[in-house]
Structure formats: structure tokens, C-alpha cells
Amino acid sequence: xKEVEQDPGPFNVPEGATVAFNCTYSNSASQSFFWYRQxxxxxxxxxxSVYSSGNEDGRFTAQLNRASQYISLLIRDSKLSDSATYLxxxxxxxxxxQFGAGTQVVVTP
Amino acid sequence: SQTIHQWPATLVQxxxxxxxxxxxxxxxxxxxxxxxxxxxGRGLQLLFYSVGIGQISSEVPQNLSASRPQDRQFILxxxxxxxxDSGFYLCAWSPQGYYGYTFGSGTRLTVV
Numbered sequence: 001x002k003e004v005e006q007d008p009g010p011f012n013v014p015e016g017a018t019v020a021f022n023c024t025y026s027n028s029a030s031q032s033f034f035w036y037r038q039x040x041x042x043x044x045x046x047x048x049s050v051y052s053s054g055n056e057d058g059r060f061t062a063q064l065n066r067a068s069q070y071i072s073l074l075i076r077d078s079k080l081s082d083s084a085t086y087l088x089x090x091x092x093x094x095x096x097x098q099f100g101a102g103t104q105v106v107v108t109p
Numbered sequence: 110s111q112t113i114h115q116w117p118a119t120l121v122q123x124x125x126x127x128x129x130x131x132x133x134x135x136x137x138x139x140x141x142x143x144x145x146x147x148x149x150g151r152g153l154q155l156l157f158y159s160v161g162i163g164q165i166s167s168e169v170p171q172n173l174s175a176s177r178p179q180d181r182q183f184i185l186x187x188x189x190x191x192x193x194d195s196g197f198y199l200c201a202w203s204p205q206g207y208y209g210y211t212f213g214s215g216t217r218l219t220v221v
Contacts, residue, residue: 004152032208043199043212044153087153091208095141095160101152 003027004100006088011105013078020074021103023088030098032091033064035073037084038102044087047073078107111136115200115213122220128173128187130216132200135181140202142183143210144175147197159183160205195220 006023013019025033033050048055050062050071061074071090075082088100115132122128134140144156155168157175165175172191176184183200197217201210 034209041197041217043215045212046209049209095203095208096143096155096158097208097210099145099153 002100003092003098004088004090006100006103008101009104009106011103013075013082013105013107015078015080015107015109017078018074018076019078019105020072021086021105022070022072023100023103024068024070025088025090025098026069027090027092027098028066028069030090030092032097033062033071034089034097035060035062035071036087036089036099038087039084044099047086075105078105080107080109083107111202111211113200113202113211113213115216117216118214119217120219122190122218124192124220125189128185128190128194128218130185130198130200130218132183132185132213133181134202137202137204138180139205140181141205142177143201143203144183144185145199145201145212147199149196153199157185190220192220194218 003026035047036044037047038044048057050064054063059076063072085102085104087102090098092098112135142159145153147153159177173187199215200213203210
């Protein structure tokens with residue numbers, strides 16, 4: 001079983017719509033959680049940290065469910081520029097992060 | 110502000126040739142440093158990480174090695190490249206005690 005699992009997609013989303021997707025993680029001891037965004041052939045960039053109480057950053061909302069060991073990301077009012085691969089990231093042992101393979105989102109006009 | 114530099118951006122190397130990729134961080138001291146590889150359509154695989162000069166931990170046995178000769182310099186090397194070494198190599202750094210990584214712009218390596 002992979003340590004961080006994501007639906008690879010693609011999620012095809014009309015511009016202005018809402019899209020949500022999850023990832024699951026296997027390490028119950030993980031303490032830190034993130035969403036990264038990766039554009040085609042570019043490096044991943046931190047989108048947002050995920051806090052236990054859930055958090056928003058503009059049109060992006062992240063949720064953490066420790067009991068079920070999953071993290072979600074919701075994007076409201078999708079823009080064409082939101083098209084990217086979204087990587088779910090979970091802390092492993094000291095200082096190390098485990099990356100999911102990513103969920104591809106394609107926003108269409 | 111902190112910046113991370115990684116070069117070259119692209120590299121085509123024949124099988125059996127050596128490899129040296131360099132990564133440097135500016136604007137911080139004593140960073141944690143990481144080398145990741147991303148194969149086409151795959152997730153990021155941690156190759157090496159370092160908490161200080163000369164301190165290297167290897168995650169996956171393979172045809173690669175890493176060195177940290179200076180506090181903010183991290184080098185990925187191979188003596189003889191294999192076809193399977195092709196991929197997108199990413200260097201990253203984080204402050205001590207914080208998990209958020211910042212990645213360099215990556216090196217796309219094709220072994221032919």
C-alpha cells in the first residue's frame with residue numbers, strides 16, 4: 001500500500017465550478033500536512049498547509065480528518081490558471097515528507 | 110529572502126557517463142537539504158537528505174550518491190549513469206524544525 005494515495009484524475013472542471021478531491025495516508029503518526037501544486041514540467045510549489053481545524057486560503061479550502069486519515073482540497077470558482085497537478089503531502093519521520101503522485105485538475109472554458 | 114538554485118535545467122547524458130548536479134541555497138543557514146526524483150507520470154521519490162555539512166542519509170539504494178561540502182551546497186552524483194536514472198531531479202530545502210519545503214526549478218535528465 002502506498003503511504004499517500006491520490007486519485008490521479010484528471011478532474012475536468014468547467015470554469016467557475018467547484019472541484020474537490022481527497023487523499024489518504026497510512027502513517028497515523030504524521031503531524032504535518034500540505035497541498036502542493038505542480039504545473040507541467042515545473043517544480044512543486046507549496047499551495048497551503050493543512051491544519052486540524054481546516055483552513056481556507058482564498059478560493060481554496062483544506063480539511064483534515066485524522067480519524068479516517070484523509071485530507072481534502074476544495075477549489076471554488078475555478079479559474080483556468082488552476083489547471084495543474086495537486087500533490088498531497090504528509091510528514092513521515094523526522095523532517096521528511098511523503099508525496100502523493102498527484103491529482104490532475106483541468107479547468108475548461 | 111531565501112532562494113534556491115539548481116542547475117543545469119536539462120541534461121542529456123549517455124549510459125555509463127558520470128553525473129554531477131548542483132544545488133545551492135542563499136539567504137539562510139543550516140538548512141535541511143533534499144534530493145528528490147520524479148519519474149515521468151510518477152510521484153516524488155526521496156533520494157537523499159542532509160541535516161548538516163557532511164551528513165547524508167540515503168533513502169533508496171541506487172546508482173547515485175550525494176555530498177554536502179558546504180552548508181548551503183548539495184551535490185548529486187553518479188559514476189556511471191543507467192537508463193533508469195532518467196527523470197526530473199529536484200533539490201529542496203527547509204529550515205530546521207519546519208516541514209515546508211521549497212524546491213529548486215529542477216533538472217530534467219535523459220540518459221540515452
